[in-house]
Amino acid sequence: MEERITLEYYVLDVFSNKSYKGNPLSVVFTNGNLKLEVYQNIAKEFGYSETSFVYYSLAQKALTVRSFTPTGIEIEGAGHNLLGAVCGALLKQIPIFHEQSETDRFVIMKHSPIKITASFDPITQYPIVQMHQKPAVIKEEIPTYKIAVALGLKIEDLDCNDFVPTIVKTEVAHTMVPIKNSQLLNDCVPDNKLLIEISKEYKFEGFYCFTLSDKGQENIAETRFFNPIIGINEDPATGTAAGPLIGLLTKKKYTHPNKEYKILQGVKLKQPSLIEVMNRENDILVGGSSIITMRGELYL
Secondary structure (H helix, E strand, C coil): CCCCCEEEEEEEEECCCCCCCCEEEEEEECCCCCCHHHHHHHHHHHCCCCEEEEEEECCCCEEEEEEECCCCCEECCCCHHHHHHHHHHHHCCCCCCCCCCCCCCEEEECCEEEEEEEEECCCCCCEEEEEEECCCEEEEECCHHHHHHHCCCCHHHCCCCCCCCEEEECCCEEEEEECCCHHHHHHCCCCHHHHHHHHHHHCCCCEEEEEECCCCCCCCEEEEEEEHHHCEEEECCCHHHHHHHHHHHHHCCCCCCCCCEEEEECCCCCCCEEEEEEECCCCEEEEEEEEEEEEEEEEC
8 A cells, every 4th residue: 555645733723822712723744845736735625714834944944834725825924824833833842943043033934034023921831923014004995885885784884983994914905994883893794795896906805894992801903804805704813914903003093002902803703812913113013822722644
């Protein structure tokens, strides 16, 4: 019988320190690059919003990460796919930073270095990873009525006193959509066909619907994320959208620079996730924790 190649994988719940909460991510440990079709087949088999593939590159002296959706699209940007990949490597005790200086730690994501800060929670010993995203670029606004219709809401349900739907980019361009309150946020039922049309027309990816939290709550905002153009109907935690949101909130003076805030996402999916964010002068930090929920082997 022909011997098959075996690869180890973890399933981690990202932006959470509790199993079966947060955003599930499969992280597959490889010995180098695989054929494109193999990445796509494995990602399709897992069926999570993204699957990450990692190995330590001696040539680049860094962990390399590639991430794919179940529909075969390769993802860029520092989101839950990267956070979970780094946490997985740290939990597997791969010495991913041993050839790097303490002040310049990075991983390679689809050929580009992304700066990382990592530590371990002194109580739980779970890794806490912060990804350094680029400063937020505020792009064009989108007519409120178009997005309201696509989300099954009325124009007045979108809270437009201080905010209008706006495309914002750190790593990936998403539209920040203000919603009046948590009830409307969690009751809205998007029309994926209309969302895809808007994404194509204005050349961005996902819709990060947010409502600002009342004072005294642990989180600054509650959010939901829809990205049907790449096959993600709804995502329980989205790092590439949380960065743009804190960038927009800081620009509008709702939040302060150099202060950490938390964004709550995934409540509707019963997978609550807390994303830690901070807007700094030259970058945006997006971080959190991850926990291994499953472990296994797959065969090529």
